[in-house]
Amino acid sequence: MHFKFPNKHSAVLISLLSLGVVSQAATNEPIQPIKAPTDINAGQAELGKKLYFDPRLSKSGYISCNSCHNLSMGGTDNITSSIGDQWQQGPINAPTVLNASLNLAQFWDGRAEDLKAQAGGPIANPKEMASNHTLAIEVLKSIPQYVVEFKQVFNSDQITIDQVTTAIAEFEKTLVTPGSRFDQWLEGDKTALNDTELAGYELFKSSGCTACHNGPAVGGSMYQKVGLIKPYQTNNPALGRFDVTGNEADKNVFKVPTLRNIELTYPYFHDGAIKTLSEAVNTMGEIQLGKTFNATENAQIVAFLKTLTGEQPQITLPILPPSNDNTPQPQPFN
Amino acid sequence: MHFKFPNKHSAVLISLLSLGVVSQAATNEPIQPIKAPTDINAGQAELGKKLYFDPRLSKSGYISCNSCHNLSMGGTDNITSSIGDQWQQGPINAPTVLNASLNLAQFWDGRAEDLKAQAGGPIANPKEMASNHTLAIEVLKSIPQYVVEFKQVFNSDQITIDQVTTAIAEFEKTLVTPGSRFDQWLEGDKTALNDTELAGYELFKSSGCTACHNGPAVGGSMYQKVGLIKPYQTNNPALGRFDVTGNEADKNVFKVPTLRNIELTYPYFHDGAIKTLSEAVNTMGEIQLGKTFNATENAQIVAFLKTLTGEQPQITLPILPPSNDNTPQPQPFN
Ligand code: HEC
């Protein structure tokens, strides 16, 4: 190691890097195949899907979870920072919801423990959906078909925000993407990758990328400093874990993002400033590992990363139950 | 007839009203069942579905056809007037795309001849998607999977706006909603409607509603003055056909909207000012026919109208092909 690790997260990194690759039970590879979700409560997930697509959870009646985490586009909005209520610019790039259930915690800074804890946030965030939980529940309660479905699913006469976030989280658990070419290769089909892609994978491991991007999600399992070797230049004021813990050592420490479906989740980095995968790979090499890749190596790693695109969830668009005469009106322009 | 018809559209109305009901070949009813679409070019429709859901046809990368004509919500946005680029307020209520193929022409004022002529409009409308056709084509051309799919579908090396609108229109032709309870009744299942609904239908016919709302779409087949008997009070400046023809007689003459799926396409009227179906029915009675319905009659007609909700198109969310490194960047905030 020819560089100094500046903080405690790097201590984890040292031990990981010193293993060479992170070997895991199932295979000798640092990346494991994604498994299809099990133990899904089908009723909750189906209701959760409706809620995920329902813009009536927003003040304007226009913005749903799917507006920013578009399941036609890798579970993201593919813009630098999201568009929220009144076209407000969001503070940070929207991460994908695909495989988010595999993350150790939610948000770039990990401030939400799990999907359920996360799901209440955007509804009431004035820069996102700009509603509030009381209003959102009032809307749902006014819609007869929702009342019936909540009752069926939760066996209760009340509709609560706890049920809403439970259902959305259950739906999100279904949003995993098994079956990528890389997973086919991991599972024994040695023809699934071509030579360039395999060379890219070897480089990804030998360069040390797998120290941080590993496990089934190829990320999502730890926090790490962005700019370990060289500071990352950004105008984005987010300071990552520091914003949660207040510890100096947590400055610029972010959740390592999943690289699953990375071909679909451009632009890259928490500030969304990196437009191409090629640039993301070079930047990572430079700021995290002090490595410069030549054009061939870069292309190989990019080719490998594109094999991480899995089968996208097949979603039948939900048909939302209509509002009732007494449903609170959406307020798009006031 | 105890009222004077002020213009030539009313001449059509006179002859229709004097027939009592508009009898048609298939049944003796003024409304015919909706037929499942035939003669769909599957390749074009599948491509058109992608384009319909693709926000990259907008300047911001955020707005697609489905943003304003949400197929989870009856093909509308369920807000008074739509939200366009930069959260601009649209000029008029967004009509449903469901069964729009049955309309004699497109838009409230009929200014687009058909679905294909319509589809180019919103992409380049600065208040809607705010892109332009050159840029939209440049975006599509930069995306390898689109290039392949256009070539397969249109057997041409070029991507043109003509192909884009052809494909979108073909997809829209699939968006019909057969199978409503009313259609089941029309097709002979006399148990499909209850007594209240049947009473509502009888009133709908005997009051003269079917003079304008008839045919398979229960509308969409003619232009009529809004406010035949009594002016319709609105702050909306749209003047309907007059804006197209410049003829005085066309002031406040609008395409008669379809009443298919009317339960889903609130709010009502071209200005979106009418929030409930009950209010829409009373207003129509008053301003078009000089009739006042009592509460029972109103409830019966509303109950009938709700039987016009058909099977909603089952849409599998398209997975959009990712942008390429050279795809023009979306411009949400500048
Ligand atoms: C206006 C845009 C917007 C809307 C609407 C929105 N999100 Fe997000 N979402 C974001 C952004 C931006 C972040 C990252 C915020 C951060 O990390 O501080 C995020 C983060 C997340 C995460 C964490 C993913 C990860 O890897 O950390 C999940 C899960 C998520 N959103 C789900 C949802 C759900 C469920 C809804 C609807 C209830 C929703 N989002 C609505 C923009 C949005």
Ligand code: HEC
């Ligand atoms: C020390 C930990 C660490 C190492 C080593 C590392 N990464 Fe990362 N990686 C991160 C973190 C943290 C981020 C989030 C950066 C940000 O958003 O600002 C990230 C982001 C990325 C992204 C963008 C993900 C997204 O969705 O925006 C890519 C691609 C990536 N890394 C690839 C690599 C490659 C290739 C290597 C090896 C050359 C590598 N990483 C090495 C921690 C690491």
Ligand code: HEC
């Ligand atoms: C920003 C909102 C918005 C977007 C985006 C939008 N529309 Fe519309 N659409 C409207 C409004 C508002 C009208 C009514 C305009 C008028 O009649 O003058 C309309 C009218 C229509 C009509 C006519 C229906 C009828 O009964 O007359 C069709 C069909 C249609 N749109 C299809 C599309 C397609 C296809 C796209 C994408 C290429 C699209 N729309 C994008 C708001 C939108």
Ligand code: HEC
């Ligand atoms: C003379 C023609 C005519 C007659 C008769 C008529 N309508 Fe209409 N109807 C229209 C027109 C034109 C509109 C569009 C009004 C507007 O948008 O401003 C309309 C709109 C509606 C709407 C709202 C549709 C929407 O999507 O916004 C409903 C509901 C409706 N009519 C029901 C009825 C009923 C019930 C009757 C009989 C009591 C009736 N109409 C009689 C022409 C007519």
Ligand SMILES: [Ca+2]
């Ligand atoms: Ca991203």
Ligand SMILES: [Ca+2]
């Ligand atoms: Ca409407």
